[in-house]
Amino acid sequence: MAAAQPNRLQHGGRIDRSRPLAFSLDGKAYTGFAGDTLASALIANGVALVGRSFKLRRPRGIVGGGAEEPNAIMQVGEGAKTQPNLPATQIELQQDLVAHTTRGWPSVGFDIGAISDFFGRILGAGFYYKTFMFPRSFWNYYERAIRLSTGFGEAPASPDPDAYEHMNAHCDVLVAGGGPAGLIAALVAARSGARVILADDGNEFGGSLLAGADAIDGAPAMDWVAGVVAELREIPDCVLLPRGAVLGYHDHDFLTLAERCVADPRGPGDATRRDIRPRARERLWRIRAKRVILAQGSFERPLAFCNNDRPGVMLASAVSTYIHRYAVLPGRHAVVFTNNDSAYRTALDLAGAGVKVAAIVDSRAGGGGALAAQARVVGIPVLQGRVISDVTGKNRVRGVSIAEWSGDSWENVTSTVRIDCDLLAVSGGWSPAVHLHAQAGGRLDWDESQLCFRPAHASEKQRQSHDSAGAGNGRQSLNECLTDGLRAGTEAVAKLGLEPAAIKAPAASSAGEAPIEALWRVPAERDADRCPKQFIDLQNDTTVADIRLAVREGYRNVEHVKRYTALGFGTDQGKLGNINGMAVLAAALGKTIAEVGTTTFRPVYTPVSFGTVAGESVGGLYDPVRKTALHESHEAAGAPMEVVGQWHRPWYFPRAGEDLHAAVARECLAVRNSVGAMDASTLxxxxxxxxxxxxxxxxxxxxxxxxxxxxxxxxxxxxxxxxxxxxxxxxxxxxxxxxxxxxxxxxxxxxxxxxxxxxxxxxxxxxxxxxxLTEQFSTIAVAGPNSRGLLEKLGCDIPLDRDSFPFLTVREAVLAGMPASLFRVSFSGELAFEINIASHFALDMWRKVLDAGREFAIAPYGTESMHVLRAEKGFIIVGQDTDGSVTPVDLGMNWLLSREKDFLGKRSLGRPDCLRKDRRQLVGLLSFDQRTVLPEGTQLIEKTGRTTPVPMCGHVTSSYHSACLDHPIALALVAGGRARKGDTLFAALPGSEPVPVQVVSPVFYDPKGERQNV
Amino acid sequence: MLLITCPWCGPRAETEFSYGGEADIARPLDPDALSDAEWADYLFYRGNPRGPHREKWNHVHGCRRWFGVERDTVSYRIARSFMLSAGGPGADADAGPESGGDANTEQED
The missing domain is CATH 3.30.70.1400 (Aminomethyltransferase beta-barrel domains)
Incomplete structure (x- = not known):
């Protein structure tokens, strides 16, 4: 049922009224149109309250129109596809979209936590640090309770069924931002023959032009946009990425970009690329660019006045966006509050849409420029030299109090006028989006006339591969932005060695503007620490008073103040409030804003889903799988696999009814008593x-x-x-x-x-x-007293007896009709042969070995039996019995160390630390009770008792039940262990009494090594 | 992600390489002649400079050759790649650092 959209304009906007879309918020059904965002559709339906604040649980409404939105943070979708933390201003409306507010339990309208607003006085900066630290051991309990009450949305409980993908790309020029400056920069670069990628985080190109009624070359600006986009679309080496947010500017001009892929390509501004169809939900682009042009525009700043967080207080530019782009009215009775000229345009937009603008409150005694004159012409009252000292209304703005202002932010004012309104459009000036510039290592300069940080280029430009253009470069008028974009594009192609195409800068109308005035904190009827809350960061409830408190408590550095007050910590990363916060900090410290500086800009620019980061690297594609040439035989035999490195190795070969222990016992006994065969190809x-x-x-x-x-x-x-x-x-x-x-x-x-x-x-x-040769050759180990007989049965063209083919020798042979190298080596201590064979023969050889072995009751064995067999002999496994801190002397391998030559590491064996008597040395351990298999990693202690701390004298590195010895065996590293044979130690087992163990030789079976040498 | 020029293969993404620490650490010819302190100096102590740093990289997922890179540890800018021994492309005949330069990596022929 197409419910009425009471705030929808009859005409205009970039929405498709012929395509209504049903959606729901918190279970309530609404209708919007194709081309809406969730935010614009909610405004159309008169939904003002969209969440509650993080700490104080105050009711909040939509503030912005894009990535800067701090309040309308939504949980979208259900079940496995649900996604938290999406700003409603960036969610494209789709049919049957299901959204939930994330910050109000049990509901946004009634929130138990709102009681904390009542106690707001004690929830100042650093409240959590101060209150929940003592006693320290209680932190675990505090944290659980705090986390429950924060409510940042929910992660899906089951695996995400959608596909995500990664795309690598190279280009000559990457243009980030498809507003006027970015478009013309991309156009000149593409016309000059450069390979161009143009990305914009919106669903349509145009940037600020989407939100206004500008004219370019005497025609509607969006006609110009359409012409440029159409031309770029036809240039083969130009890739257009709408819905593509550049997230990070990494080393050496490597940039990451997240593209939201659209399922329904009929939507306005659909994906324009012909080469890639949207199969994935999101796509991460990894782009290496030769030149980068940053044209991401600027963010409007709010003003810090009392109760500036009430639903209905919006950025002036957002109000214009909702009117022009989405044809919705965020209110019916508006007041505009500004310290600069741009908000006058919003007042005119409101008046043009039929909204009564009760007043423009301009802090500047001298008022505005040409736009102010226009406002007066259409009959909007302009109050100069005045500020809004307070806001009334709780779940919705009801009115504002207006006071005359002397020009001092920290003096108290007296309000003289009260005006009713349901919408307060605010502008505190503009901050260029310098995030990527800063990520790339670019410096920022404080511009005292425009009151903003802007990219510093002059000194660094020669070394940098990136350039900023347009509003993001501190340009304000449309004309300046177009000229600057053309300049940046032209310079980029020139640096690439291409001949820049000649393009005449398009002309736009521009109005003479009066300068902005500094108004970082709006004066109130009481002083800054006692007046109603003046919010700086809406998402984290950081106020002017909080920042001043942090300074009083000794914080001086902007990075520390950020962490203490949580300024800029939210999903919006302070896009709205950071500069205001730094200015308030500067005032409290008695410094200039330039001296205080900004916090560090880090990737990512806007939140990104884990699915996008992971891309295809999930499930079976998470890690490469290496299989030996014998793998299909192992699988057919039903062997469970053990992953070693990336190799999948058979762990054991169970027969019907056998578990791991039964199978391993049988396999080990087969090797000791007859013959076994193992796939050792991964060596x-x-x-x-x-x-x-x-x-x-x-x-x-x-x-x-x-x-x-x-x-x-x-x-x-x-x-x-x-x-x-x-x-x-x-x-x-x-x-x-x-x-x-x-x-x-x-x-x-x-x-x-x-x-x-x-x-x-x-x-x-x-x-x-x-x-x-690891993959070219496969290795089949045949071990056991009957291994020689087995090879003879297979048919071998060389004699295999002990004298002709002694232990520790290698022979080329033809075995079972296949050429192979035979090694008489043994990792089990038994008579054994390793058959090394070209991998394409290996499976055939393996089958022939198992066939021929039937008469010897051969057992194929896996990694587990291999471990047991070698541990019975005291053979180490590097990385299991050693850990990078073990010398050959510690392992008792002095016999391997040549005295006659130098070798890598030899000199280090003479270092004092390597000669210490208490170094941990390899020993064997036997459990006195003859049955406890010690868990590997178990710590060894000298004696039992309750005195702490308990000194640890070693740890278990390998531990198994030995079937042929019929008792457990373990290898361990024990301090001074070789001199302690016969001593009793205790294995400290969690949850039970320590188990006494005896230190013995690490060789448990056939200590003289006779069995392998027969 | 760094863009590193392998002297044999050309510019490649950092993920194709592995890092081998400071270059120009010569193994002592007669380790036994060194005191423990001298050996420890060779074994453990590195310059860790702020600024230009000559370091070893291995094109481990490519041609598997080791080579040298002069990288600024502050800006991460790579002034040049060079051979660690005579005879190959970019052989480090004159070890003088490259001055200025716009490109991240320069290969010497």
Whole structure:
């Protein structure tokens, strides 16, 4: 049912009256039109109250018309698609849009928290810091209660079903802002042959022209806009991004931009690009630009008078926007309050739309310029040298009190006149949107005549790739903005080395303006700390008095005052109130605004959804997945996967009815008693060759590489220069100057980079070539007393007996008809062979191994059994039993350290700290009770007892139940551990009594190593 | 995100590179001859200057070559990329810093 829209004008606006759209707010049904924002549609329906303030719970209405809106913060959509914290002024109305106010529980109309307004006196700056600090241990309780009462909307409870995407783009010129300056800058750049991206956060280009009735070259300004957009659309290298908010200006001219994609392309100002259809809800553009033109316009400032937060107090420019762009009337009886000329235009707009303007209250004794004269002509009373000292009305403005003003903000005034009104349009001057300029490292200058911070260019321009243009560059009239945009566009293409196209600056009418007057705090009937609240930041309820209180309490720096008073902390990031706040701070400190300066501008410029930031990197695309050549066989066998780095490795191979522990016990016993097979393909594999390879590897590895005979394998470790174990693996000498190195699964890339670092930077004179073979070759480990018999059964063209093919050697062979390298190495301590084979043979080989193994009751085993088997032998895993603070001496690997040569990290092993007797050393642990499997990471303590703090003497690094030993085993790092064998320590388990454990050798099984050497 | 010029591949986004710390730290030829303090100086102590900084970068997701970059630690402007040893493009024959310059990165041929 198309409910009446009582505040909708019959004609005009950029809305489509033939397309009514039904929507709801807090469950109540309304109707608006295509082209509306949620804010304009609410105004059309006479909804004045849209939220409650953050701290004081005061009723609030719509204040602005765009990104600066602090009050009308909505929760849009339902269920998994709901999105919090959207300003109603930027929500395009859609059919069946469901919105909720977020700041009023149980309802915006009746808010329990409004009682805090009653206690507003005690809720001054830093209230939370002061009140809830004591006792300190209660903070957890305080915080919970405070968070409940803040109500910043709700995150969806289930995964977002919508798609988001990221787009990378390069361009010659990025123009941020599609108002008059941005449009003409983009036009000249595009005509000159530059690749251009023009972005604007609105759904339509035009910027300030959308909100007025300006003329360009004697015709309506929007005709000019339409002409420029139509031309740009036809230029192939020009990308137009309406609904595209530039969020951040990052290092080296990298910019991020969030584009809201429209589902319904029939809407006005639909996405104009031909190449990309909207599949995603939002799209993050990552743009590298050669030149950037910032033409984001300016924000109107409010004025800080008493009760300036009442619903019905709006920015003058927003009032004009609602009239011209959306054809809605925010009120019927208006008063305008200003310290500059621009608000006179709003008064004229109101009068032209049939609204009675009771008065223009102008703080300036001398009044305004040409526009003021026009206002008088149409019969609007102009009160000069006066201010609004207070506002009446609670849920809606009812009237204003007007006082004469002497010119001193801090003196009290007496109101003499009261005027009834339901709309108060306010203008405190204009602040250029310098956010991106500042993010890019640009400085700001205080302009004392226009009373604003504007981009400082002169000294830095030579070095910068960005330029500002138009209102964002401190230009005020439309004519100046067009000229400045043309200049910026022309200079940008010239800097790119292109011939700038000649364009004549379009001409707009402009009225002579009288200068703005400083009015940072409007005087009231009582002094600044006792008068009714004068709000600076509406979203955070920061008042003039709060800032003055912060100064009285000793705050001096603008960044500190910001954090203490929460000035500029909201979703609007202080777009409305920051400059006013800094001016009040400057007055309280007795400094100039330039001396106080601004807070730091940081990305993002406007709020962005998590979905946009994440883009496609969700679910299965969150992290790359690496699968071995045998993966499909493991999947078919039903093996659960363990993610190691990005590799998906089979964790264990359960048979029917088996859990992890049963499967692992069976797999381990198979290896110990017969034979098992494991996919070890994820090990890092590096081919190293070249005339200097021995010299190079001698410097990298700790053992004597040069002494390795052809065909020999050796266990090797590499250390960081700090002497700490970095990686380990088996290496094999395949030729005089040819080695094959393996690394840990997780450390493969780092190890290769480490080798390359030294080779390329420190020893470039060495001729060595390193090639990663990790994916080209697969590795099948066959382990157990029957492994030799299994290989013989597969058919091998070389003898496999101990004398022909001894432990720690490598042989080329044809196995089961396939060429392979066989390594006699063992990570289980059993007789074992590692079959290294080209990855395209690997799956066939794996199947043949399992087939042939059937007679030996072969068990494929996964990472869990591998861990148990190696721990039974005391073999470490780098990164599990070490953590970057463990030396080879700590691990008992002195036998690996050559005395005859230097190697990376060797000198560090002689540092005093590495020689300390109480360093944590690798030991084994046995639980006295023969059944407690200690959780990995468990802290070890010397004795039980309640005396705190309890000194910790070590921690458990690996811990399993050993099936073949039938008791738990653990590896641990214990202070001075090697000298403490036989000692009793206690494992501190949370929630239970400490468990006594005995320090033993880390080798639990076959301590002499006989089983692998048969 | 920095735009870094690899001497072999040209300008690329920072995400293709990994950082390797301060350049020009030569490994002592005879570590055993150093006192603990001297070794610690090589191992742990770095200049951390405010302003121009010569540092190592690895084009780890590209050609995998290590090279040098002179980057200003305040403005992040990159004056130049250079080879860490003789023989390649941008070889660091004259180690003098590049003056001025508008572009973020300059590759020397």
């Amino acid at each position: 890092g594999k590096i081919d190293a060759r070249g005339p200097d390879v021995v010299k190079f590897l001698e410097r990298i590895y700790t053992h004597n590489v040069g002494r390795m005979k052809l065909g020999r394998c050796a266990y090797g470790i590499m250390l960081g220069e700090d002497g700490m174990v970095m990686d380990d693996g088996v290496m094999a000498r395949l030729g005089e100057n040819h080695f094959y190195l393996t690394t840990t699964t997780g450390g493969a890339a780092n190890a290769l980079n480490w080798l390359e670092l030294w080779l390329q930077t420190e020893w470039p004179e060495l001729e060595v070539y390193l090639t990663s």
